Amino acid sequence: MQFNPDQIVYGQWEGFGLSAALITIWIVMALLVLGSWLMTRRLVLVYIASELLEVVAGFETVKIEEKSMHHLSETRQLWLLRHAKSDWQSAALRDFDRPLNDRGKRDAVRMGRWLFQRGWIPQWIVASPARRVRQTVKRVCQPLGFDVSRVHWDKRIYEADTSALLTVLRALPESAVRVLLVGHNPALEGLLEKLSGLPPAVEGKVFPTAALAHLAISSPWKDLSPGKARLLDLVRPRDLPEGF
Secondary structure, three states: OOOHHHHHHHHHHHHHOHHHHHHHHHHHHHHHHHHHHHHHHHHHHHHHHHHHHHHHHHHHHHHHHHHHHHHHHHHHHEEEEEEOOOOOOOOOOOHHHOOHHHHHHHHHHHHHHHHHHHOOOOOOEOOOOOOOHHHHHHHHHHOOOOOHHEEEEEEEOOOOOOOHHHHHHHHOOOOOOOEEEEEEHHHHHHHHHHHHHOOOOOOOOOOOOEEEEEEEEEOOHOOOOOEEEEHHHHHHHHOOOOOO
């Protein structure tokens, strides 16, 4: 008698009216369902693992960002800007009311563009209320997107000496880490020399109209004193690229 494997495997089911093909289909479907279930569990585990890694990475990122922000808060940024060129032919009777001339108006906008291009966006602007300073600040603020209504106009800056400017800076809120001070010479140049030491070797005037000095301050505002700053950059309108 010849051996037939099909009779052993499927013969007992044929009595129930089940064909070998149907049984095979059921087995395949069961395997597919089992495989799908295992795959789902695997995906869930992978998802949970990825979420845990993301949380851990997030904690590390927050720590790094906090450390970076703490470092930035330790080094305050100060920009000293002299008002742009004024109009000496103006009919204004008082020095306080003298406006900018055409060159001064152009230079003020150029310095604002320079600040914006370098990413030097102040949080706090304090300035003399003199007309030529107001006009300078307005044009500098345009490229920066800084609302002029937020500018702090301080009467002490007009006709101030270096000591008076130091007093103004010491009164700044400690939360202001990027400050732009706009005023007049000779006080601004004197402040630059007192805070940072001798200015860098440059040709011509150290601090002509519309000149901008960038300093890093190593102390809280309230403790600001001579030698507490490092001069990072000194830019004058004539130093800017042609066509800027």
